[in-house]
Amino acid sequence: KEKDEKKAVFRKFESYKSDAKLPKEVKNLRNVGFSSRQITVDQKAESIICPIYGLAVPFHISTLKNASKSDEGEFVILRLNFLTPGQAGSKKEDMPFDDINATFVRALTYRSSDVSRMAEVYKNIMDLKKNAAKRSTDLSIVEAERKEMAD
Amino acid sequence: MGDSEKFEYENIYYGLEPEVGRLRLTAGGIGWKTPESARQNVVFATEFRKLHWLRVARNHQLRVTVKDGGVHKFDGFKKEDFEDIRDIVKTLYKMPLEPKEMSVKGWNWGxxxxxxxxxxxxxxxxxxxxxxxxxxxxxxxxxxxxxxxxxxxxxxxxxxxxxxxxxxxxxxxxxxxxxxxxxxxxxxxxxxxx
Structure with missing residues (x-):
């Protein structure tokens, strides 16, 4: 059916193949790896590693809807909003999930008193998002061209 | 096998505590203690229900689930410690150390x-x-x-x-x-x- 064809295709993605592939813990963000208590951006795996009660939890950039940063007194608040069903204004192709009846993590809010480090984390997240969006557009163009040629 | 057998690991975290301590495994159970502040925790072997091994933020974790459903987590082990600890818990507690794979797919649905x-x-x-x-x-x-x-x-x-x-x-x-x-x-x- 025509209608079905318009449905978003779940393009499978994976941050890491196994937990052994997670970067090693390091003390500082600027080294390669992550800190157990800090948000870290792994450019290579296109993922944001979030500290959640002792675990290093990756979220692939494809799941991120947007991020925002705000100053509140001596703190920086970083909010990560993730793509879920039921979001107003989200395009169909913006739905990279294979199960709409699952439970979704929709948002995480962190606070930190390290203003400059959080600014860097935020910038890295936005860069990652921009690059991922660009790549996805390139892919769509390639697919559209291929389809045109097939027709 | 002697009941006095003990095995020790340094630089181990307990739960979300910020300080490291020494972990000691004996037939009686698992003890953890910091060198200076003397924070400590003991889990008795008679309370053990399951022992797991998993990758966490602070390296690897020995996770002890006890009979009342409580969970004790010891972080900071090296990957290579797995086989030693598996053998130790087999000897001391006659229990398997079960490796637990965590999800690192990066998905936000589950x-x-x-x-x-x-x-x-x-x-x-x-x-x-x-x-x-x-x-x-x-x-x-x-x-x-x-x-x-x-x-x-x-x-x-x-x-x-x-x-x-x-x-x-x-x-x-x-x-x-x-x-x-x-x-x-x-x-x-x-x-x-x-």
Missing amino acids: KTEFQGSHLLFNVTNREMFELPLTQAIGSNKPGKNEVTINFVDPGQPVVGSNKDVDELVDITFYIPGTVPKEADEEEGAVRGEG
Whole structure:
């Protein structure tokens, strides 16, 4: 059916193949790896590693809807909003999930008193998002061209 | 086998404690103690139900689930410690050390499950993270099908202010299912916000 064809295709993605592939813990963000208590951006795996009660939890950039940063007194608040069903204004192709009846993590809010480090984390997240969006557009163009040629 | 046998590991964390201590495994159980502040914890072998080995933020973890459902976590082991600890717990407690694979797919959809006072988030049957609900300070419903759990009051100062720590203030889940399925399929996107 025509209608079905318009449905978003779940393009499978994976941050890491196994937990052994997670970067090693390091003390500082600027080294390669992550800190157990800090948000870290792994450019290579296109993922944001979030500290959640002792675990290093990756979220692939494809799941991120947007991020925002705000100053509140001596703190920086970083909010990560993730793509879920039921979001107003989200395009169909913006739905990279294979199960709409699952439970979704929709948002995480962190606070930190390290203003400059959080600014860097935020910038890295936005860069990652921009690059991922660009790549996805390139892919769509390639697919559209291929389809045109097939027709 | 002598009951006096003991095995020790240095630089091990207990739970979310910031300090490292020495872990000691004996036939009687597992003990942990910091060198200076003398913080300590003992789990008796008679209470053991399951022993797991998993990758965590602070390297690898020996996780002890006890009979009342409580969980004790010892972090900071090296990957290579696995075989030694597996043999030690086999000798001392006649129990297997079960490796537990965590989900590192990076997906934000899965299933939640309550286990004791923890809320687990599982992705394709593997744990992705868990939230200790005893640490929660509140919860609310910011929108239809949404639940937020608050862990930190953003207005409050950090306890022992530390620049190295990014604190999880809150987490919001989107839980479909209370909206009729047909509406979901007809409209494509249900307006859950606003």
